[in-house]
Amino acid sequence: MADLHAFFRPQTVAIVGASKKPGKIGNVLVKNMIACGYPGRIYPVNPKEEEIEGLRCYPNLSAIGESVDLVVVAVPASRVIAVAQECGLAGAKNLVVISAGFKEVGKEGLILEKELTRICRSYGMGLLGPNCVGMMDTHVPINASFSAVFPKQGNIAFISQSGAMLVAILDWSLATGLGFSRIISLGNKADLNEADFIADAANDPNTRVILCYIEDVARGQQFLRVARAASRKKPVIILKSGASQAGAQAASSHTGALAGSDLAYETAFRQSGVIRARSMAELFDLAVAFAHQPVPKGNRVAVVTNAGGPGIVTTDSIEMSELTMARFSKETSQELRANLPREAAIYNPVDVLGDAGENRYRFALEKVLGDQSVDSAVVLVCPTAVTEPEQTARAIIETHRIHPDKPVFAAYMGGKTLAAGAKLLAEEGIPCFTFPEPAVRALSGMVRYARARELPEKEKELELGGIQPEPVKEILQKVRQEGRLTLVGSEASQVAGCYGIAVAPIVLATSPDEAAARAQEIGFPVVMKVASPQILHKTDIGGVKIGVETPQEVKKAFIEITENVQRFLPKVVIHGIEIQKMMPKGTELIIGMTRDVQFGPLIAFGLGGIYVNLLKDISFRLAHGLTRQEIQHMLTETKAYTLLRGYRGEKPKDIGAIVEMIARTARLALDFPEIGEMDINPVFAYPDGAFALDIKITIS
Amino acid sequence: MADLHAFFRPQTVAIVGASKKPGKIGNVLVKNMIACGYPGRIYPVNPKEEEIEGLRCYPNLSAIGESVDLVVVAVPASRVIAVAQECGLAGAKNLVVISAGFKEVGKEGLILEKELTRICRSYGMGLLGPNCVGMMDTHVPINASFSAVFPKQGNIAFISQSGAMLVAILDWSLATGLGFSRIISLGNKADLNEADFIADAANDPNTRVILCYIEDVARGQQFLRVARAASRKKPVIILKSGASQAGAQAASSHTGALAGSDLAYETAFRQSGVIRARSMAELFDLAVAFAHQPVPKGNRVAVVTNAGGPGIVTTDSIEMSELTMARFSKETSQELRANLPREAAIYNPVDVLGDAGENRYRFALEKVLGDQSVDSAVVLVCPTAVTEPEQTARAIIETHRIHPDKPVFAAYMGGKTLAAGAKLLAEEGIPCFTFPEPAVRALSGMVRYARARELPEKEKELELGGIQPEPVKEILQKVRQEGRLTLVGSEASQVAGCYGIAVAPIVLATSPDEAAARAQEIGFPVVMKVASPQILHKTDIGGVKIGVETPQEVKKAFIEITENVQRFLPKVVIHGIEIQKMMPKGTELIIGMTRDVQFGPLIAFGLGGIYVNLLKDISFRLAHGLTRQEIQHMLTETKAYTLLRGYRGEKPKDIGAIVEMIARTARLALDFPEIGEMDINPVFAYPDGAFALDIKITIS
Structure with missing residues (x-):
């Protein structure tokens, strides 16, 4: 893992390709570095200039006369290799290569990029890019980018595989008041990748939430390990695009046909505790939520509103997410009843009525936040003749201070009338929306995170007895020698048997x-x-x-x-x-395995038989780091689980035997990377035991 | 159906309960009516005043000396009955009752409300409310409401069951520039309801799109008829809340257990061509889309972008909706290739690159909009050093004018840099968003509408031969006489047989x-x-x-x-x-019926057998107006359909026989309202015919 301390906090920065000419990237880079208030020494490098933006300019790195921690490179692609070489000789620690013209332009660029990476590795230099916008840290502060915007200081780290999106978001952030701790444009990810920056941001005291836009991950196993560890410390929220481009991967098995490449990402994110955003709006709504609000202890929400209709809309939204409407204690209900007008609704949602001013909101919110059976609150304000938007905002802020462990969201449903109140809330870290649904969606993401971070610190290796890899090796070798890619049933059964899978x-x-x-x-x-x-x-x-x-x-x-x-x-x-x-007829299940190019074996479980592809009742897990507890979760996600527990008076089936069979399938897949795909279909589950009836194994 | 011409275009308006005191509703009503520029005569009525807001005030309606078309009532609930009586005697045509204190406060209020409705009906007066904010029409113009905001003129009719939401939206609309043709606050819907106003808005030349927020419909059959007719003329978009409050309706059948009350609404909306919005944001995004853009001919979208990442995000969003990425003609691709820079992506999405100015956008957009295989376009703009947001906006507007039949949406991804361009687009009716996903969602709603409005004008009654209602009547009578609610199998089979359902x-x-x-x-x-x-x-x-x-x-x-x-x-x-x-084993299906309190019989079809509730492979339709074509659609929505077409080499089953059985079940349910629920499970489908094996009928 790269040590990025020197990367973000260099004592000295050189800008190779610095320019005097306004508007040129080499000029913007120098200006940005000066303007952000970077506390270290800045060395523009350009053999043709004496001075740039008031700083002495050097003909090359060695002329600087001291070692340079960070070099920002903005020379044409063809000259980058020579510069990197020079950096290595001069003892630079890290490079940010802004220059384009590498992998993204085709084969020649790829060769150049590989050479660049090789040089950086040989000198032990970290490399961001090439073909990137650069990076910033608002707390150092440092701005090693050509972005026109240096964002407001904040606690959100944003890592983006798209430079354009990053620039767009920075531009947008000024209008919305969003603050960032770090901004990283990944570019081509020739060396440093999303996992490196996630890992470092997890340890950065100025970062509270890690946001990523990615189109792929560079190295699946590294990502899984890093994301899992980081998620235990702070939320990692990822917008992963490219789901629609996955296309049909060649798959000869049921399992392979049911899993797409997006499914591997989906599974990887879930198993590593990453929260996946489904849209750009959700990504940033979640960022705002985590940036300022505590993670809720549970999923029970109280709603306080001054109007019925919006209360119902919010209730719908809550009940359709993983949240639930809190049920207040008797004391809370009684206090609300005693102190609110007779027409007020005192059950959840609490309707303080259209004529409510600040005081009624304050009272109701304090009561519901004080209730043990409430984990979070959403406050709705509709404009009426007597609404006090700003005072109510203050009441929300102050009441939240009394209950700092419970997140509070607001929806100020209106325009100009409510604008000052909404601004006040946003400034004080209460996420405030125009409509209630995004508030509920963000809160729901927080609850997902609260659950996800409860992953065990380190997955225990599955302990499995009676494993005999040797005969499996021999069978696979024999099949390969015969020029086959598919095992016949008896061979597949032998393989399974060697891993303790009960086979008919x-x-x-x-x-x-x-x-x-x-x-x-x-x-x-x-x-x-x-x-x-x-x-x-x-x-x-x-x-x-x-x-x-x-x-x-x-x-x-x-x-x-x-x-x-x-x-x-x-x-x-x-x-x-x-x-x-x-075998006597049992409950028909499928256990399968397909292999993802990034994340390795994906294990499938669900309803088996000839209707597997029709019913699509399948849940997936990555084999890496799979625990028995996780397998149990996997089972519960399927309809097959309802059958296993004993449906319509049938005896419950041997769930332990199924868990064991899945665990052993996972181990087999991990031990033999040459097994490309595997279907056990059907597995017959009985009240006492389970048997694999038909096993297909394909080698690759 | 109420004739609402006089309602929206009264010659004379009286405001009973008018007041001199600023801030009082009776004062706001008078001020609003004057301020909006209402062209008719306004008569404030209050026995204690001589003059209000410069208008002569009358002690009562008869003192006015001419008949009053519309009376707005804002007196305490206890006096509303007397006022209504007076209105009737004075020959008023319509009432808007603002006053609260009716059904919403309980039993006594309900009695009052029923009396109010009775009086209005007896005089043939239309009644909006009680307990409502009022109504407006910006084209008349008229403002018979106490809303603080009179909206910008536009072509959106907004009908809301929540007054607070309506007021909130009006407040918000000023900030966003949204224009309305009409605004109706339904209140308690004692008389005039959403269907009345949908029907009238459908004929209103100033209204292009009908927006509703409702919590229920007043009369199911009326709603279905009206919504269907209206949808053929213009889009009807509904946000229906209260889905989570549906609760468990008592259901003894599989079909009943699988259908909730929200499902009946969902089905009713779909069968009547209504577009259902899933959130407030979607409701208004759709409104903006339909207000200014043409309905697309198909679902093929072209994307033009100046950055790769946002292009991928948009592509994902399109492919995950009912839209699809257009495939350009060879000519289009060649022209793009010849005229765009070498690095530009010329397939969809078209990436005009980060250094694109107005011209490149204009060229690319014109080419793709000119392509026969493109039905709509989404243009993405990210801020770069050379972006020309305003000129590009003009290019989009002008290019759209050349292709006015293809909707164009924009996402201007940024803040201040792009604000002026975004504003220009919005003013010229190009819906412009910050992020691409809402643009795609709105476009997707338009495509749904394009399909939905293709409903046949009038559903033909299902023509079914060999129906014998008489013996059915006798069987049901006998069962009821015996004090039973459930038919035994042979009785149920006889009933089914009388309606031509093939029974084993x-x-x-x-x-x-x-x-x-x-x-x-x-x-x-x-x-x-x-x-x-x-x-x-x-x-x-x-x-x-x-x-x-x-x-x-x-x-x-x-x-x-x-x-x-x-x-x-x-x-x-x-x-x-x-x-x-x-019977020999056939493909196991279920055909069922449950009854919704609003919309009548709901017919279900799907995979049958003992796993019905587990597999939940069921599609629903309302029996009213069900056509054979619609039944065909219904089949295709299920996994059962895959089996019927012949799965894994099996012979196709007799789909015609299944359609017939569903049609006959629907007819039976319509003819005998006393049949509460019905399950035919299983139905066995064969290559030649289908038989009902087990029939459960419950009467209510």
Whole structure:
């Protein structure tokens, strides 16, 4: 992990490509660094100039005469490599490469970028960019960017993969009063990436909430580790775009077809405690909420309003989110009843009526915030002839000070009449909206975070007994040697068995006599299936016989199946006929695995059988860091779980056995990266135990 | 339907309860009416005053000396009845009752309100309110309200069941520049309701879009008829709150349990072409969109941006809505390629790059709007050193004028830098947002409307042959006479059969011998079930035998079932044993009916069987006005439809038979309002035909 202390707090900064000409990036960079009040020494570097913006200009880094902590580079791409080399020799610690013309322009740029990265690594220099706007820290202060705006000081760190969006948000922030601790434009992420800056912001005392706009993550495992640790300290809120561009990844399994690349991100965010924003508005509404309000202890909200309709709208919004309307204690209700007008509604939402002034709001808010059964409050103000928007704002601010551990949001529903009151609230850190729904959405995000940060500090490795990797290795090797990518059922079952997955006994037979003998060993009745990775729908071509009861029937079925296959698919190679113990019908489940390029194995669980793709009752988890507790959560997200608990009078099924099977599937996927996809479908769950009936494994 | 021409365009207005005292509602009403520039004659009425706000004041209505078209009433509730009486005698055409103290305060108020309504009806006077803010029309102009704000003239009619929300929105509208044609505060809806005003606004030439905030509808059937007719003329956009308060309605059927009261509204809105807004922000974003932009011909959107990141965010947002990214014609792509810089992205989104000025935007927008495969455009502008926000705004406005039939939206992502450009766009009717997602959401609402208004003008009554209502009447009568609320299976099957619903043959037998005889008539194998409305889960107590093959087995089963029931449920009355033809297994479906208090019968269709409540694969339609085409749509909304079309190589099922069964269920529900709930579960669908296997009917 990069140490970014020197990055944000350099003693000395050089700007290579500094310029005298107003409007040029090399000029803006020097001006910005001076204007922000940067307390260190600034060295413009340009061989053609003597002085820039009142500072002495140097022909090159070595001419400066002292080592430079941070170098901001804004020379044409073709010259960046030479500059980086010079930086390395001069002992620079970090580079911010503003210059464009790298990976984003195609193959030649990519070669240049790789060379740049190599040089920086060889000298142990950190590299931000290339092709970025730069970075700022309002507390140092430092502005190593060409942004036209240096934001208001605040406690939000904003990390953006889009420079344009970053600049847009800075411009917008001045109008809305949003303050930032840090601003980082990631550019091409050749070296330093979102995870590096999330990790550093997590330790930055001036940062209270970490905001990211990303289009991808650079390194999945690093991201997971960093995001998880950071989320335990402070909220990490991410707007991840590109979900629609995921496209269809080639997938031969059910699990693969059901998981898209966005799903891997969704799962990764959830498992690492990251709060995902669904829109730009939500990203910044959440930022404002976390920047000034405490994280609520629970999801019970009190609403105080001076009008019925907006109260109902707010109630709807609350009940449709993960929030719930608080139920007040008897004491609270009695106090409200005794002190509010007779027509006032004293249950939640509390309607203090249209003629309410400051005092009635203050009283009601104090009572509900003082109630043990309330975790947060939303205050609605509609303009009436007697509304006191500013005094009411003060009442909200002061009452919140008495209960600083409970977040308070406001919706001032109006225009000019309420503007001064709304401004007052915003200035004092009470998020204030025009309409109630965004307030509820932001509060709901806070509750999601409150739950998410309760992740255990370090995931225990799943302890699993009876694992035999060696035979698995041999089977996979054999399959690969035979030039196959798919295991036949008996091979897949062996693999699963080596990892302690309970499999309905299955063996491969290559002659009618062998089949009969094997069936007798397993015990009747048996199911017989043609063994060929090339045949997808075995039933349709007469490749399956169920309920075979005697050795004679086995022999007959062997011949029939072979004939059927030869008739329908004469060119297909068959490995023989598989004989499987016929299991009593259980609850049909699927356990599956597909592999994400960034985050590794994704484990799936849900309703199994032939309708898997139709019902889409599947929940996913990343195998990395998966705990038994997390698997339990995973189960509860599905309809299958309702069946497992015993539906309509049925006996509950062995949930422990399912958890175990999922854990072992995850371990198998982690131990053998060459396993590309895996479907166990169906798994039959019984009141006592669970068995894998059909296993498909594909290697890549 | 009320004729509201005189309501909005009265020649004369009296204000009863007019007051001299500033701040009093009776004073505000007079001032508002004068200030808005109302062109008719205004008569303040107050026996204690000679003159109010420069107008002669009258002691009562008859003293005015001419008939008064509209009377605005703002006297205490206790005096409203007498005033209404006086209005009737004086020949007033319409009343706006501002006064509170009616239904909203409880039982006594309700009595008063009923009396007020009775008087108004007896004189043929229209009544708005009581307990309302009043109404306005900016084109007349008239302001019969005590709102502090008279809005900017515009083409949005806003009808609100919440007075406070209406006032809040008016206050807010001044800050945002939103213009209205009409404003109606519905109050208690004692007489005139949302449907009356929707119908009238649909015919109002000054109104282009109808906006409603409602908490309920007054009369379901009227609403459906009116909303459907209005939606064909102009968009009707409704924010309906109170969804969370629906609570659990008592439901004994699957269908009833799956439908909540909000679902009836959801279905009613969709079937009548109403666009439902999900939040206050969406309501007004949609209003702005429809107020100035044409309805798009299709869902294909072009995006023009000067930055990549925001382009991706917009693309995501589009692909996750009912919109799709347009694919440009070859000519468009070639022209863009030839005229934009090499680094520009010429596929959708078109990235004109950060250094784009007005010209590049103008060129790109003109090309994409000129493309036949583009139905609408979203233009994104991020601030850069060379952005020309105002000139670009003009380019957008002018280009849109060349293609007035394609809606154009903008997102100006920034603050002060872009403010003047954004303002220019808003003034010229190009909806302009800070972030792209609300633009996409509003555009998506327009596309929903484009589809919704294609409803046929008048729904044909479903033509159904072979309907026999008489025997149904007799069966229901018999059940009621026996003091039962539930039909036994054979009765329910008879009822269904009378409406041409294909039922697996079922008969009731009361002795083992009768059972054997009946089974022989039906044909073996048969299923036998205990007939008792009191037994819910018949299988669990041994009340069902399947696959009974011979008369001997039937007799034996009859005795066994009877004994089982006597052992488990000795006190239950049984009607006998039902013998049903055992049908081959088909695709299991459910067709159901539950009754909504406002909108009448709701018809359900989806995956059937014992997992109905778990899978929740159900779509709903109101029976009123249901067409075969609509039933077809209804089918396609379910996963069951995938099965019907033939899943995984299965033969397609007889979809026509299912449509017919749904149509007949709907007709049965419409013809017999006493049927409260009905479940046909399962229906077995086959490649040729479909049969109802188990029918539950409850009467209310």
